[in-house]
Amino acid sequence: MHTFAVARAVHGIEPLVATEIRRSRLGxxxxxxxxxxxxEASAGADLLGLRTADDVLLAAxxxxxxxxxxSALRRLALAARAVDVRSLVDSGNGVEVSASFVGRRNYTRFEIEDAVGAELARRLRxxxxxxxxxxxxxxxAMAWRVTIEGERALIALRAADRPLHRRAYKTAxxxxxxHPPVAAAMAALARLGSVGTVLDPCCGAGTTLIEAQASAPGARLxxxxxxxxxLRAASANARAGADGGAAFRWGVADGGRIPVAGGSVDRVLVNPPWGRQVPPRGLLARDLGPLWREVRRVLAGDGLVVALVHDGIPHGFALEEAVRVSLSGRHPVIAVLRKEAGRVRR
Structure with a gap:
């Protein structure tokens, strides 16, 4: 028996979510x-194990x-009234609905939520x-979602008691x-496999490396x-993870002077400070040039960099793949990079 499910995602990484579903044989x-x-989810599939998805819903x-x-509000209310609730557990402290739609409508998200929520609550008592x-x-409360794109709407129930992007390890x-699913997407693009060393020179709370560990459990992080x-936050989050943080090594360092030997890193995953929430500091205060020179120095000849970039591809790197995403009202690119041959101007 198959269940019709929907994975919600950050805009731009939907194809990566689809790839994860296929590779994990979830459906x-x-x-x-x-x-x-x-x-269509396979019988017995662990839908809550999706790492690149924000949430997973069961279509009703x-x-x-x-x-x-x-008139769409009436149509949605009638659809909610017809939902088969016999297989649902009448538990929790009520019903809540969150709605969203693409494009302009002559009604608000709150009107959608109330039209659908009132009917679902009545059916579920x-x-x-x-x-x-x-x-x-x-x-x-039971968490329902309504999404509308074009002339097709989905009414669905959240599969877990909280969204998937709220990771259990994120204690600090x-x-x-x-955002953890974006970090997971970066890890997926890095093709970690059996790599030896993964570096994040601007690690923040450790999210990128913790997500990478799920794909490369034997790597040095x-x-x-x-x-x-x-770093205190990163260490706390890593300790809350699967192995208690044993695979991680954390240290205070300037992104323009990384304390790692040249050519010793197989993969670099990095979300550089871009000045909106976290201002660049130290050697990066004027520009990110020193960071990219250091990343190029420590990267092995056949290594890859996966970076969330906002101001174009850095000098000294060749773009292998680019995924544009929507984050906090901005549209950065997840760039997969290799070192270009030859010297880089300073």
């Missing part, structure tokens, strides 16, 4: 939409003919908790910390940062 991908991958209804006019006026539903955080508070 058969049936379609890709804005921030969604629709798939797919509704066609959802136009831009307000549970109270409905609206998000209007900034209200926050109780944490143990700092400003500018990287090196994390450096200019900020001791960031």
């Amino acid at each position: 058969v991908v049936r379609g890709v939409r804005h921030r969604e991958v629709w798939f 209804a797919v509704v066609d003919g959802i136009g831009h006019g307000r 549970l109270p409905y908790h609206s998000r209007r006026d900034g209200a926050r539903p109780p944490r143990d 955080s700092i400003r500018g910390t990287l 090196l994390g450096f940062d200019h900020d001791p508070a960031a």
Whole structure:
């Protein structure tokens, strides 16, 4: 028996989510939409193990003919009324709904939520908790989502008690910390396999390296940062992970002077400071040139760099692959880079 499921994702990495579903044999991908991958989940598949997905939902209804006019609200309410709730557990402190749509509509997300939520709550004989006026539903409420793209809507129930992007290991955080599914996407693009050493010279709270460990459990993982508070957060998060942090080595260092021997690193995963939430410091205060020169120095000849870049491809590297993503209102690129031959100007 197959379950129709939907993986939610950061816009831009939907193809990587689809690839993870296929490679992990979680199911058969049936379609890709804005921030969604629709798939038939295999029986017994561990859907909560998806690392590149923000969340995973169990589809309850797919509704066609959802136009831009307000009659769509009635159509959605009727679809919610027809949802088969017999297989659902009538538990939790009520029902909450979160809605989103692509493009302009003559109704708001709150009107969608209330139209669907009221019907679901009635069917389940549970109270409905609206998000209007900034209200926050109780944490143990059943979490439903409604998404609309074109004229097709999805009504779905969250498969877990919290979104997948809220990692259990993330016990400490700092400003500018990287979204875990994006870090997982970077690790996937790095083709870690059986590599020996993975470096993050601007590691922050350690998210990138912790996600990398899931793909390269035998690797040596090196994390450096200019900020001791960031390293304390990284160490705490790593200790909360699967191996208690044994594979990681953390150290205070300037990104423009990485304390690693030349040519000794197989993969570099890095989200450089780009000045919006975390200002560059030390040797990087004026520009990121020193960082890229150091990354090039420590990288092995056949090594790869996977970087989240905002200002173009750095000098001295050749672009192998690029994935544009949407983060915090910006559109950086996850760039897969190799060293170019020859000297780099300083």
